[in-house]
Amino acid sequence: MAKGRFGIHGGQYIPETLMNAVIELEEAYNRLREDPRFNEELDSLLRNYAGRPSPLYYAKKMTEDLSGAKIYLKREDLNHTGSHKINNVLGQVLLAKYMGKTRVIAETGAGQHGVATATAAALMGMECEIFMGREDTERQALNVFRMKLLGAKVNVVTSGTQTLKDAVNETLREWSRRVHDTHYVLGSVMGPHPFPTIVRDFQKVIGIEVRKQILETEGRLPDALVACVGGGSNAIGLFYDFIKEPDVRLIGCEAAGLGIDTGKNAATINTGTVGIFHGMKSYFCQDEYGQIAPVYSISAGLDYPGVGPEHAYLHDIGRAEYVAVTDNEAVEAFEYLSRTEGIIPAIESAHAVAYAIKLAPTMGRDRIIVIGLSGRGDKDVAAIARYRGVDIHE
Amino acid sequence: MSNIKNAFANGKAFIPFITAGDPSPEITGELVLQMAEAGADLIELGIPFSDPVAEGEVIQAANMRALSGGVTADKIFELVKHIRDKCTVPIVFMTYANPVFRYGAEKFLGNCREAGVDGIIIPDLPYEEKEEIQPFCSKYGVTLISMISPASGSRIKMIAKEAEGFIYCVSSMGVTGVRQHIGDEVKEMVKLVKTVNDIPCAVGFGVSTPGQAAKMAGYADGVIVGSAIVRIIGEYGRECVPHVAGYVRMMKSAIEKVK
Numbered sequence: 001m002a003k004g005r006f007g008i009h010g011g012q013y014i015p016e017t018l019m020n021a022v023i024e025l026e027e028a029y030n031r032l033r034e035d036p037r038f039n040e041e042l043d044s045l046l047r048n049y050a051g052r053p054s055p056l057y058y059a060k061k062m063t064e065d066l067s068g069a070k071i072y073l074k075r076e077d078l079n080h081t082g083s084h085k086i087n088n089v090l091g092q093v094l095l096a097k098y099m100g101k102t103r104v105i106a107e108t109g110a111g112q113h114g115v116a117t118a119t120a121a122a123l124m125g126m127e128c129e130i131f132m133g134r135e136d137t138e139r140q141a142l143n144v145f146r147m148k149l150l151g152a153k154v155n156v157v158t159s160g161t162q163t164l165k166d167a168v169n170e171t172l173r174e175w176s177r178r179v180h181d182t183h184y185v186l187g188s189v190m191g192p193h194p195f196p197t198i199v200r201d202f203q204k205v206i207g208i209e210v211r212k213q214i215l216e217t218e219g220r221l222p223d224a225l226v227a228c229v230g231g232g233s234n235a236i237g238l239f240y241d242f243i244k245e246p247d248v249r250l251i252g253c254e255a256a257g258l259g260i261d262t263g264k265n266a267a268t269i270n271t272g273t274v275g276i277f278h279g280m281k282s283y284f285c286q287d288e289y290g291q292i293a294p295v296y297s298i299s300a301g302l303d304y305p306g307v308g309p310e311h312a313y314l315h316d317i318g319r320a321e322y323v324a325v326t327d328n329e330a331v332e333a334f335e336y337l338s339r340t341e342g343i344i345p346a347i348e349s350a351h352a353v354a355y356a357i358k359l360a361p362t363m364g365r366d367r368i369i370v371i372g373l374s375g376r377g378d379k380d381v382a383a384i385a386r387y388r389g390v391d392i393h394e
Numbered sequence: 395m396s397n398i399k400n401a402f403a404n405g406k407a408f409i410p411f412i413t414a415g416d417p418s419p420e421i422t423g424e425l426v427l428q429m430a431e432a433g434a435d436l437i438e439l440g441i442p443f444s445d446p447v448a449e450g451e452v453i454q455a456a457n458m459r460a461l462s463g464g465v466t467a468d469k470i471f472e473l474v475k476h477i478r479d480k481c482t483v484p485i486v487f488m489t490y491a492n493p494v495f496r497y498g499a500e501k502f503l504g505n506c507r508e509a510g511v512d513g514i515i516i517p518d519l520p521y522e523e524k525e526e527i528q529p530f531c532s533k534y535g536v537t538l539i540s541m542i543s544p545a546s547g548s549r550i551k552m553i554a555k556e557a558e559g560f561i562y563c564v565s566s567m568g569v570t571g572v573r574q575h576i577g578d579e580v581k582e583m584v585k586l587v588k589t590v591n592d593i594p595c596a597v598g599f600g601v602s603t604p605g606q607a608a609k610m611a612g613y614a615d616g617v618i619v620g621s622a623i624v625r626i627i628g629e630y631g632r633e634c635v636p637h638v639a640g641y642v643r644m645m646k647s648a649i650e651k652v653k
Contacts, residue, residue, distance in 0.1 A: 003522075011522075012522055012523060013520070014518055014520060015448045015517045015541070016517075016520050016541045016545075016549075016553075016564065017543040017544075017564060017567055019520050019522070019545075019546070020545050020546065020547060020549065021545070159451075159454055160444065165445065166445075169445050169447050172447045173447060173448075173568070173569045176448070176567060176568055177567055177568035177569070178567070179545055179567065273496070275495060275496050276490075276518070276526075277445065277491075277492050278447075279518070281495075286492070289466050289493055289497065290495065290496030291443065292444045292445050292492070
């Protein structure tokens with residue numbers, strides 16, 4: 001059996017044309033993760049270019065308003081390019097450069113990973129092509145222009161459901177055409193081994209910083225960590241350093257779309273079954289014959305029918321909880337955080353905010369919740385306006 | 395002699411691919427019979443999948459047509475049973491890991507044997523993951539076909555040593571689909587295979603013209619054509635059978651005498 005297992009999940013279910021590429025990637029990663037020059041260069045980029053460490057902000061007004069647990073926000077929205085995606089992208093594009101690759105390709109849903117990849121490619125002088133579903137290019141038109149501004153070519157994906165999963169399909173197809181000079185910068189903790197491990201390693205800085213920051217301000221660890229989960233990269237980044245702390249609850253928030261029982265959602269762990277797709281064994285939204293189901297969420301970044309294999313494993317062993325948050329709850333949280341703290345969250349992150357709003361009042365005032373605020377919401381303002389019946393053209 | 399071996403006993407083998415249920419299960423059944431009549435030595439029958447990552451646009455579209463027509467693995471097992479009443483041409487399924495895994499690998503392979511399916515090709519099940527279904531293939535006597543590609547390098551010998559039935563040689567990098575030009579990588583790939591295993595090699599991906607087929611037949615034991623046929627099916631719909639049969643006849647005669 002191939003490497004990269006998380007319990008029964010993970011593995012390398014990809015065409016033979018790509019096998020040597022992932023083997024080469026794994027070898028390069030194992031070598032470079034121990035390489036002081038690589039690590040110094042990456043640390044410097046994270047500090048001086050991305051703006052790390054990101055603040056851990058005490059949301060005083062929100063805490064007082066909900067009159068329960070103290071709420072902290074891990075401000076990944078303040079990173080350069082506006083989300084946690086930059087952490088992974090700087091790591092992977094640097095890795096690709098050390099491997100001698102001259103071109104990077106990536107899928108994107110909301111556009112945040114595409115923008116981050118285009119940014120890192122511009123910085124490191126790599127050719128860059130982004131694949132984005134047609135529906136998403138319409139929902140996130142500004143990000144499309146942003147990527148072009150950064151010098152990337154944006155390929156509009158018109159196959160299948162024209163969203164994130166189809167963008168992944170198309171990027172895998174493109175990679176199989178040009179493995180020799182191209183690295184696929186996968187945007188989440190998914191896909192074939194070694195991607196779930198590499199992306200988690202580049203994102204775990206989030207949780208490592210949270211531990212240090214909360215010990216400095218509170219002198220103890222938090223009681224609960226709450227993060228949104230599409231593929232699950234910001235959630236695993238926040239959770240990873242705390243998996244070994246049994247008293248810290250790990251709560252992933254999936255997109256329930258119009259509702260868990262409506263069939264119009266992307267709540268993979270809540271509604272899916274075990275399958276094999278996009279290179280990994282994990283949970284997927286699918287029918288009885290294994291056809292991948294169309295999924296729906298107001299959030300383009302959570303609109304994905306699978307979940308990273310490490311989350312599937314954390315669910316199986318009961319270490320993390322996965323809850324479902326509807327479009328409506330997320331939109332209300334989007335508005336709430338904007339009004340209460342003056343912070344406009346990404347609609348993805350608003351799913352985590354929504355669950356924390358429900359959770360905090362059930363906990364004592366001596367308890368602590370950390371919300372992974374994975375991205376900023378500027379990109380979503382027009383869509384939220386439309387949701388509220390206001391016709392704004394971006 | 396196993397049914398798959400028979401496919402390579404009649405000169406160079408011509409192996410057409412079609413997607414089951416495109417445009418309908420009835421026409422798929424007719425296509426199989428007529429292609430066998432026209433000289434097809436083995437038929438690759440695709441079980442459609444919603445997200446076929448190894449396929450180019452032509453076969454992706456066929457997958458979508460078949461699925462929207464309502465075809466399922468169960469209907470395809472029934473179809474093969476009907477075909478087996480009339481025809482013994484070797485049949486190999488081509489599908490993805492998830493339709494087999496979700497159905498239940500043991501149940502799927504058991505049904506393959508019952509229906510008379512000789513083998514199965516799963517492009518997203520590489521050597522490292524084949525244990526997922528190999529035990530059930532062995533149990534039910536369904537051959538799991540291995541693939542090699544121009545990027546396989548030193549993996550070719552490792553894969554070939556354990557390969558059964560025939561080896562599917564991917565002619566060039568990328569996904570399925572008609573190509574103007576196909577390189578010569580296959581020649582060396584086949585040579586490497588034969589140093590460790592005397593197993594037939596069939597070349598697929600990109601082949602559409604009699605000239606290309608004859609060239610590839612010079613390097614290997616058989617030629618696989620998918621997109622060019624699926625394109626004819628897409629173009630003629632329910633009237634496709636004679637057009638496909640004519641194409642198969644032309645391609646078989648282009649390769650059968652090749653040394």
